[in-house]
Amino acid sequence: xxxxxxxxxxxxxxxxxxxxxxxxxxxxxxxxxxxxxxxxxxxxxxxxxxxxxxxxxxxxxxxxxxxxxxxxxxxxxxxxxxxxxxxxxxxxxxxxxxxxxxxxxxxxxxxxxxxxxxxxxxxxxxxxxxxxxxxxxxxxxxxxxxxxxxxxxxxxxxxxxxxxxxxxxxxxxxxxxxxxxxxxxxxxxxxxxxxxxxxxxxxxxxxxxxxxxxxxxxxxxxxxxxxxxxxxxxxxxxxxxxxxxxxxxxxxxxxxxxxxxxxxxxxxxxxxxxxxxxxxxxxxxxxxxxxxxxxxxxxxxxxxxxxxxxxxxxxxxxxxxxxxx
Numbered sequence: 001x002x003x004x005x006x007x008x009x010x011x012x013x014x015x016x017x018x019x020x021x022x023x024x025x026x027x028x029x030x031x032x033x034x035x036x037x038x039x040x041x042x043x044x045x046x047x048x049x050x051x052x053x054x055x056x057x058x059x060x061x062x063x064x065x066x067x068x069x070x071x072x073x074x075x076x077x078x079x080x081x082x083x084x085x086x087x088x089x090x091x092x093x094x095x096x097x098x099x100x101x102x103x104x105x106x107x108x109x110x111x112x113x114x115x116x117x118x119x120x121x122x123x124x125x126x127x128x129x130x131x132x133x134x135x136x137x138x139x140x141x142x143x144x145x146x147x148x149x150x151x152x153x154x155x156x157x158x159x160x161x162x163x164x165x166x167x168x169x170x171x172x173x174x175x176x177x178x179x180x181x182x183x184x185x186x187x188x189x190x191x192x193x194x195x196x197x198x199x200x201x202x203x204x205x206x207x208x209x210x211x212x213x214x215x216x217x218x219x220x221x222x223x224x225x226x227x228x229x230x231x232x233x234x235x236x237x238x239x240x241x242x243x244x245x246x247x248x249x250x251x252x253x254x255x256x257x258x259x260x261x262x263x264x265x266x267x268x269x270x271x272x273x274x275x276x277x278x279x280x281x282x283x284x285x286x287x288x289x290x291x292x293x294x295x296x297x298x299x300x301x302x303x304x305x306x307x308x309x310x311x312x313x314x315x316x317x318x319x320x321x322x323x324x325x
Contacts, residue, residue, distance in 0.1 A: 033319070033320050034320075035277070035320040035321055035322040036279075036311060036315060036319055036320065036321050036322065037311060037321070037322045037324070038272075038274075038279070038308045038310060038311035038312065038315070038321045038322070038323055038324075039308070039309050039310035039311060039323070039324055039325070040274055040306045040307060040308055040309060040323040040324070040325060041255065041256050041259065041306070041307060041309045041325070042303070042304050042305065042306060042307075043253060043254070043255055043296075043301045043302065043303050043304060043305040043306075043307060044253075044254055044255075044303055045251050045252065045253055045254070045303050046251075046252060046254050046293065047248065047249065047250045047251070047252065048248070048249045048252050048254065048288045048289075048290040048293060048295055049245050049247065049248045049249075049288075049290055050245070050246050050247035050248075050288050050289075050290060051243045051244060051245050051246065051290075052178065052182050052185065052186065052243070052244045052246055053241060053242070053243050053244075054176045054177055054178045054179070054182075054223075054241070054242055054244070055176070055177060055239065055240070055241055055242075056174050056175050056176035056177060056194075056223075056225070056239070056240060056241075056242050057174070057175060057237060057238060057239045057240070058172060058173070058174055058175075058196065058227075058234050058235065058236050058237060058238045058240075059172070059173060059174075059175045059236060059237070060144070060145070060147070060167030060168060060171050060172050060173075060236055061171040061172075061173055061224070062167070062168040062170070062171035063147060063165055063166070063167050063168070064141045064142060064144075064165070064166050064167075064168060065162050065164070065165055065166075066091075066092075066138055066140075066141065066162075066163050066164040066165075066166065067160050067161060067162055067163060068094055068157040068158065068159060068160060068161045068163060069094070069136050069159070070094070070096050070097075070134070070136070070159050071096065071097045071156075071157065071158050071159045072094045072095050072096040072097045072100060072134075072136075072156070072157065073094065073095050073097070073100055073154070073155070073156050073157070074092060074093075074094055074151050074152070074153055074154065074155045074156075074157055074163065075093050075094065075095050075135075075153070075154075076092045076093035076153060077091070077092040077138075077149070077151070077152060077153045077163075078090070078091050078092060079091045079092075079146050079149075079164070080146065080149060081146055081147065081148055081149060082145065082146060082235075083145070083146045084143075084144075084145055085140035085143070085144060085145070085146060085166060086140060086143055087140055087141070087142045087143050088139050088140065089139060089140045090137050090138070090139055091138050091139065091140055091164070092137075092138035092153075092163065092164075093135060093136065093137050093138060094135070094136045094138060094157070095133065095134065095135050095136075096134035096135075096136075097156070098134070099133045099134040099135075100133075103126075103133060105125070107126065109125050109126070110123070110125075110126055138163065138164075140166060141166060141168075142166065142168045142169065142170065143168070143169040143170070144166045144167045144168045144169045145166065145167045145169070145233075145235070145236060146164055146165070146166055146167075147165040147166065147167050147236070148164070148165045149163065149164050149165075150162045150163060150164070150165075151163045167236060169233045172227065172233045172234070172236065173208065173224050173225055173226055173227060174192075174194050174196070174203075174205060174224075174225040174227055174240065174242060175211070175222050175223070175224060175225070176222070176223040176225055176242045176244075177215070177218075177220040177221075177222060177223075178210075178220060178221055178222075178223045178244075179219065179220055180214065180219045180220060180221050181219075182246075183210065183221060185246040185247075186207060186210075186223065186244060186246060187207065187246075188206075188207050188208060188209050189206055189207060190206065190207040190244055190245055190246060191204070191205075191206060191244075191245045192204070192205040192206060192207060192225045192242050192243065192244050192245070193205075193242070193243045193245075194225065194227065194240055194241070194242050194243075195240050195241050196234050196238050196239075196240035197238055197239050197240055198235075198238055199234050199238065199240070203227050203228075203234065204227075204228055205225040205226055205227045205228055205242075206225065206226050206228065207223065207224075207225060207244060208224040208225065208226045209223075209224055210222070210223055210224075211223065211224050223244075225242055225244075247288060249287065249288050249295060252287070252288065252295040253295065253296045253297075253300070253301050253303070254293040254294060254295055254296065255271065255293070255294060255296055255301075255307050255309075256292060256293060256294075256307075256309050257289060257292055257293065257294045258292075258309045258310065259271045259272075259294075259307045259308060259309045259312075260284070260286060260294060261312060261313070268283055269283070269284055269285075269286050270282060270283045270284060271284055271296075271307050271308070271312075272307065272308040272312045272315055273301075273305055273306060273307050273308075274306040274307070274308060274321055274323050275306075277320055277321065277323075278318050278319065278320055278321065279308060279312075279315050279316075279317070279318065279319050279320075279321050280317065280318065281317050282299060284296050284297075284298065284299065285297045285298040306323065308321070308323075
């Protein structure tokens with residue numbers, strides 16, 4: 001009996017050992033990484049322009065005075081403030097004071113004549129006064145606009161007295177108030193797009209130069225923009241906005257500005273590209289910015305590459321992503 005129990009015990013041991021591996025639980029598989037949802041956009045090539053925007057107004061830089069050539073009476077004046085005039089256009093007439101007095105005297109003789117002899121003398125005096133009448137026609141010195149008048153029809157004027165002021169159309173410009181800190185990027189000849197209040201369409205122009213003087217209160221300077229739009233000369237004194245193109249980069253590699261993350265401590269910028277379903281971070285050198293796009297100067301990116309524009313905050317290097325446009 002004892003021997004049987006011993007054999008039984010010895011026989012049971014291998015059986016227990018054989019069944020032990022079958023009783024162990026299988027090892028748990030590693031959980032699959034969850035893809036991070038992100039929005040993406042494609043790298044592109046575009047022409048970017050950098051513009052300085054400033055407000056301004058139309059002004060005539062050359063104003064010409066029409067003055068009386070001699071003392072007399074303004075017998076005609078056919079224009080008033082705001083009227084457009086053409087070079088050489090007759091706009092008024094002036095009769096000299098002496099010849100006007102002679103004519104007035106002859107008319108008095110004619111009215112007072114009673115006898116035939118007196119009437120004959122008055123007629124001769126009137127004919128002589130009319131032949132000797134000194135009359136000057138006033139003409140516009142250039143194409144332009146009447147800014148103001150200092151006399152009206154029937155007024156007696158002295159020699160060299162101002163009668164009209166005409167703004168020369170060739171001198172009409174858009175005068176822009178530009179921050180002095182921006183002047184270093186502005187050069188004569190740069191293209192300008194001008195939007196003028198009340199003017200039907202955008203007007204083009206070019207930078208002429210900075211006008212003398214500066215505003216010490218708001219640290220601005222007056223910039224002259226020569227207008228060259230197809231719609232003629234706009235009225236004076238209208239306000240508007242000028243957009244001065246100070247830089248242009250053609251065929252630039254661009255991404256949306258939202259793709260860039262900037263480290264305010266180090267000053268570096270980086271973006272995440274998506275390759276084979278995973279995010280990879282690149283430190284980049286941004287360039288020109290315009291209309292929500294930013295130029296990437298380095299490293300080189302290929303058009304069509306995918307960059308993350310939303311969901312990149314906290315995104316780990318190599319993390320799987322679920323990208324949507």
